[in-house]
Amino acid sequence: MAGDEPKGRILVSDDEPGLREMLRVLLRRRGYDVTLVDGVRAALAHLGADPPYDAVVTDLRMPDGSGLEVLEAAREKSESTQVIVITAFAATDRAVEAMRLGAYDFLEKPFKNDVLLATLEKALEKHDIVRENRALRDHLTGKDSGLIGVSDVMQELRRLIARAADAPTSVLITGESGTGKELVARALHTQSSRRERAFVTINCGALPEQLMESELFGHEKGAFTGAAAKKDGLFRAAEGGTLFLDEVGELPLPLQVKLLRALQERKVRPVGSEREHPVDVRVVAATNRDLEAEVREGRFREDLYYRLNVIRMTLPPLRxxxxxxxxxxxxxxxxxxxxxxxxxxxxxxxxxxxxxxxxxxxxxxxxxxxxxxxxxxxxxxxxxxxxxxxxxxxxxxxxxxxPLDGPLPxxxxxxxxxxxxxxxxxxxxxxxxxxxxxxxxxxxxxxxxxxxxxxxxxxxxxxxxxx
Ligand SMILES: Nc1ncnc2c1ncn2[C@@H]1O[C@H](COP(=O)(O)OP(=O)(O)OP(=O)(O)O)[C@@H](O)[C@H]1O
Ligand SMILES: [Mg+2]
CATH class of the missing domain: 1.10.8.60 (Helicase, Ruva Protein; domain 3)
Structure with a gap:
């Protein structure tokens, strides 16, 4: 079996060394990846680890506790983990209890090897089905992307994010406050090949114009009062990654011109410097303003608007x-x-x-x-x-x-x-x-x-x- 993927990751918990040894040989020969532990405590410790086991085979009565505890812990850890309980005692009520707690099956000792193997095989099939269903469900609700939502617009948005993530073009995200614009910006970054590099956020309304300019593009030492040391600015901090311009509608007009130039030429010039530095940055901008209206009213430059609005993502209000x-x-x-x-x-x-x-x-x-x-x-x-x-x-x-009405207690x-x-x-x-x-x-x-x-x-x- 060398080199093959193991057929399943299985945890076996039993206090009898002889049985553990027998199962080790039996299950390894079938190509399973088996971990064997002695008792409930040890089993619980192993169940905490990631990824969860595909199946657990546990004895019911062990000196340090009950196999039902192992069963519960396994089910709590992952709904896809299947548990087979084995016991030397013909205890129907325990079997019923085990099934109620979500055991896949219950086997009585002594069991035939073939029976255990067949049960395990079916349990692993169920594991695969549950896991696939879960993946499908996570995809439908958006859990796999962190952007939850089953509505058509959210599903469409997730598809658009996946398609646009690796494009070099700017994205403009619009929507009311609290609709998830920042989350979308982050999803664009983490789904892109830039994910290992920085995701840098700047709130464009947070600083006065001069400070904002040096925040974005950096400055030379002594470029203005207070500029004690040279600074690179956020564009360069985001090199190779994503720069998220939040509240872009708040950006002062003179800075809009400079931003546009940086986007067109893919270069930034620090305040007080003659030199331009090339930058490779993906820009994602967001606003809860009606940017089209801002353009009509002359508060937002039309050329910058078109530059940012290459790909548009709109988040509808929750209502x-x-x-x-x-x-x-x-x-x-x-x-x-x-x-x-x-x-x-x-x-x-x-x-x-x-x-x-x-x-x-x-x-x-x-x-x-x-x-x-x-x-x-x-x-x-x-x-x-x-x-x-x-x-x-x-x-x-x-x-x-x-407290001032009447006497104090x-x-x-x-x-x-x-x-x-x-x-x-x-x-x-x-x-x-x-x-x-x-x-x-x-x-x-x-x-x-x-x-x-x-x-x-x-x-x-x-x-x-x-x-
Ligand atoms: N689809 C979603 N799935 C999961 N969490 C979401 C979703 N949309 C929004 N949230 C959560 O709601 C909160 C607000 O989202 P976010 O900060 O992205 O909104 P915003 O549009 O940037 O708001 P604002 O315009 O006020 O900055 C965050 O905690 C975010 O994680
Ligand atoms: Mg936000």
């Missing part, structure tokens, strides 16, 4: 593709529940309620709702109350606590009380701003960073960037 809400919500639930180490599911009514929401903040708003529900839902099922943020506060009384924990008020105001601000944290921060007159920090402090959010 126009309600069929995407369910797969997105489940994906986001999985993401945040894993992150917050909670085991939760979404109820049917909750999913229906979600699909009917207008989502002005699009996928980002959906994500914030799910994230908050994961933090606050008593569980195990997230319901409409948890999503809508309508779950009544655990303390009696409605509205904010009003004795003792009175001022810090806990203020914390409770702050927490509710944070949530209320989020609510009022459609779940968009950037906007909620603005409402409260604080920086996005500080808002996010406070949310995290109360366990109300992960710490990832959302702008």
């Amino acid at each position: 126009d593709r309600p069929e995407d809400v369910r797969p997105l919500a489940e994906h986001l639930l999985h993401k945040h529940a894993t992150f917050q180490r909670r085991s939760l599911r979404l109820g049917d009514e909750a999913l229906r309620w979600l699909a009917a929401q207008p989502f002005p903040g699009n996928v980002r708003e959906l994500e914030n709702l799910v994230e908050r529900a994961v933090a606050l839902a008593p569980g195990p099922e997230i319901d409409v109350e948890d999503l809508a943020g309508r779950r009544p506060p655990p303390t009696p009384g409605t509205g904010l606590p009003r 004795d003792p009175f924990d001022l810090d806990a009380h203020l914390a409770e008020i702050e927490k509710r105001i944070l949530l209320q601000a989020l609510e009022q701003r459609g779940g968009v944290r950037k906007h909620a921060a603005k409402l409260l007159g604080m920086t996005f960073r500080s808002f996010r920090y406070r949310l995290a402090k109360y366990g109300l959010g992960g710490d990832e960037e959302d702008e």
